[in-house]
Amino acid sequence: WDFRGSGLTNMHGSTGDIIFLGTTTPQLEEVFWTLTHDLKQDLGGSGSNLRTPSDCLGQSRCEYSCYDTQAICHFLTNEYQDELHRPAFPYKFKFKFDGCPNCCVASIARSDMSFIGTWKDRIRIDQDAVNKYVEKDPAYPANAGAHKGRDWGPFDIEKEVTDLCPTHCMKWDGKKLHIDDANCTRCMHCINVMPRALKIGKETGCSILVGAKAPILDGAQMGSLLVPFVPVNPDNDYEEITEVIENIWDWWMEEAMNRERLGELMKRQGFQ
DSSP: OTTTSOSEEEESOSSOSEEEEOOOHHHHHHHHHIIIIISOOOOSOOOSSBOOOEEOOGGGTOTTOSSOHHHHHHHHHHHTHHHHHSOOSSSOBOEEEESSTTOTTOHHHHOSEEEEEEESSOOEEOHHHHHHHHTTOTTSOGGGGTTTTSOOOSOOHHHHTGGGOTTOOEEEOSSOEEEOGGGOOOOOHHHHHSTTTEEOOSSEEEEEEEOOBOOTTTOOBOOEEEEEEEOOOGGGTTHHHHHHHHHHHHHHHHHOOTTOOHHHHHHHHOOO
């Protein structure tokens, strides 16, 4: 790559295990020839195996993470080495792990099985901090200061938080913020806008969604919710999660046509 391109590579990126960044059009055929004929690499193929799982940084860096994404990603990568290296599936299969509903690796749109961190109990509210945001205390900038330096006007909790709640489960009475947690979809918008006032719950785990894909003809298909909440417990080797995975694989391998992804099988046979 130093000879044919920029010399820059990305290891274990979002679109491949080794990504070559930056070259010129005349070099492309040369690169392909070298990789395919000289180095005997198969390019452009789509192996019918488990792809390398990917995750967000999770609890190593993020206070919102509801489970240890790196730990489960590491465990399942080791647990399913056979599925990674010995293709036996009808088509490719992808795991992705998001520590919270902010979905920083976009697992809901980019993986056959998506693990998105969530919580079962109530959003934690610091009412004093909510009032600091409303009073426009400079120590409490909205969106954690991400919009600093631009004239967005004064902070308006109703316009920027409660009115934007997708289920309208929030209400501001002028002194207190009320949240009807039973109708909260965990979209994280309110927490992102007022991070010092609102925090995720304490009873955390993940939701499992299946069947996302982005085919050229049909367009993007988001994952469908299969398991609303499952505890993420490394002490039992993630037994509840591996049981879900292997039951889905059994059905998919039995019923899918050649080169039919899980989402396409669900579309053809129904969400069983």
